[in-house]
Ligand code: HEM
């Protein structure tokens with residue numbers, strides 16, 4: 001750490017750990033409900049658990065991205081954050097909005113629009129919060145000495161993510177229109193601008209960890225984000241096949257979304273080849289595992305498992321089944337969960353001054369959570385394919401099919417337990433690091 | 447070999463071109479296709495009221511509609527055609543959780559009026575032209 005103000009990142013990462021733990025609790029509630037044990041129905045019905053699970057996910061990922069930006073931007077721009085106080089205000093208000101929304105979901109205060117359940121009055125608070133964050137980042141960046149490609153790509157991703165939140169705030173009377181613009185947020189986030197954020201953080205980590213020349217890394221960063229947008233923007237069409245818009249999207253969406261895995265493939269190859277090329281062997285093995293892990297797992301979860309159901313002929317049958325949940329888990333975890341874990345693992349020793357570079361619990365956390373999540377993906381996948389076959393091909397009743405699937409949710413719970421153990425160990429390490437402090441300041445950051 | 451400025455041009459150019467095409471296609475869909483495929487002439491105040499009830503209770507948190515939502519309860523786009531009005535009304539007005547095969551639905555206990563609004567919404571959405579979704583089970587004997 002070279003700038004005192006970078007310390008604020010720590011608290012955003014702490015918020016991540018907290019919200020993630022809660023998210024998992026609600027995941028278990030749903031998995032048990034699927035298995036036939038919906039005992040909490042009267043207090044936490046399934047739709048409450050689900051809204052909490054997915055919204056906590058989004059909030060902790062955003063908190064992680066923000067923490068990453070507060071750490072990376074001062075260092076890249078060579079400038080202290082312009083106002084640390086405002087950053088803390090922003091952190092607390094982010095936590096508050098999140099908590100209010102989540103409490104509201106337990107009292108029927110929401111808007112039933114998948115992933116965008118936050119009621120519109122609260123949306124305005126989100127907007128103010130994000131504007132504060134962006135203001136801080138932009139002023140710090142442009143008043144700083146340098147505007148590197150890495151910091152520009154990261155910032156661009158954050159600015160676009162904020163802009164794309166807006167189409168989700170418009171009111172529509174027509175369900176098809178509602179869905180059409182909901183995807184401008186959801187799809188263009190995860191298969192567009194969030195990839196810029198991921199790419200920016202990944203490039204930063206590779207520069208630090210492998211020691212490969214910045215110019216080389218940043219050149220490939222442009223290629224990756226270029227591939228992302230060229231395929232991802234028109235790839236939005238894969239959500240427009242069957243919602244009441246024209247057949248042109250079957251062709252456009254089919255072709256361009258089938259190209260989307262290229263961006264993830266490029267990201268994986270990029271990380272691996274920079275690692276092999278790099279001369280510097282950074283001692284932080286844990287950060288290295290998460291960095292390579294995110295690049296590879298995102299290709300599998302988002303790229304390959306996305307491709308598996310993105311062609312219209314396949315999607316006709318899998319659309320809106322557990323197959324989607326299978327892909328959703330490994331994609332979100334591999335691409336965005338793991339990149340946040342990577343940056344946390346890289347920054348913690350620098351923020352706190354404790355060099356737990358190679359701890360056994362740290363490596364165990366990586367493997368347990370990664371293998372656990374792969375197992376969950378298989379469980380969702382087997383359940384999903386069975387559902388598609390019995391319900392959409394054979395024509396059995398929804399409910400009869402679900403009864404057949406209960407056993408797969410038992411397996412899901414086993415794998416989720418393994419995953420959660422990994423997360424538990426990670427949080428244990430996180431706490432063991434202790435607080436960030438100024439003694440960790442050094443001239444030349446590692 | 448590719449230079450950094452060429453890589454940047456690839457990124458910016460590709461983004462702008464695909465984004466413009468995307469906006470054009472979206473414009474065409476919203477102004478020409480949606481009105482026809484969703485029969486906007488049937489989008490009455492009652493349907494809109496039904497959609498409001500749909501949203502304010504987060505029905506999508508268990509069910510899917512247009513294939514979007516959660517995977518805990520049945521897809522409802524064609525439920526009007528599949529079950530008919532009487533069945534749907536019974537479910538919506540029930541004061542105890544509707545639970546075929548043990549899986550429970552929240553007991554909303556809607557009024558007659560609210561149930562009718564919801565049914566109007568479900569009827570309207572059932573008539574949308576979805577390019578063939580949901581598929582007809584083709585292995586059924
Ligand atoms: C990190 C990137 C990605 C994440 C986090 C992600 C996550 C998700 C999630 C959560 C859904 C469910 C959305 C909903 O129903 O509201 C979804 C749907 C879908 N994703 Fe992805 N995805 C990613 C990348 C991709 C890629 C690269 C492809 C294609 C190659 C893809 C193909 C699809 C398709 C076809 C659906 C629709 C499924 C359906 O019809 O029910 N995804 N994705």
Ligand code: HEM
Nearest residue numbers: 024027028030031324325328329332333337416516517518
């Ligand atoms: C203890 C671990 C977890 C369990 C048991 C679990 C379980 C579940 C269940 C049962 C659903 C609902 C599917 C339905 O609608 O029927 C769900 C949805 C979802 N979960 Fe998890 N989950 C866990 C962890 C995670 C993690 C770590 C992530 C992301 C990194 C995640 C992301 C999601 C997403 C994006 C959805 C929505 C999927 C869709 O709509 O297609 N979950 N989860």
Ligand SMILES: [Fe+2]
Nearest residue numbers: 187191238239
């Ligand atoms: Fe998508």
